[in-house]
Amino acid sequence: KLHAAAVTATLNAVIAYAEWAPLTDLAKSGIINGCGFLLSAPDFRLHASEFFKLVSSRKRSVDASASEIDQVPVL
Numbered sequence: 001k002l003h004a005a006a007v008t009a010t011l012n013a014v015i016a017y018a019e020w021a022p023l024t025d026l027a028k029s030g031i032i033n034g035c036g037f038l039l040s041a042p043d044f045r046l047h048a049s050e051f052f053k054l055v056s057s058r059k060r061s062v063d064a065s066a067s068e069i070d071q072v073p074v075l
Helices: 002-018 023-029 031-038 045-056 066-070
Strands: none
Touching: 002 031, 002 045, 023 031, 031 045
């Protein structure tokens, strides 16, 4: 349970970070892959899906080139 609380706290921080961080930074840091992995864990599925819900609703940044966006992993 102690580790579950740490993972949940981390996911909450990731969700806050995802609200403003460029999509390419999220991909480079491995956050997208990590949240994708956590989708299979029942205890963390809700938080991980909140991350993807937030990220998928964002529009592409004007700064990001098409090639950078194309390199972002798709689960």
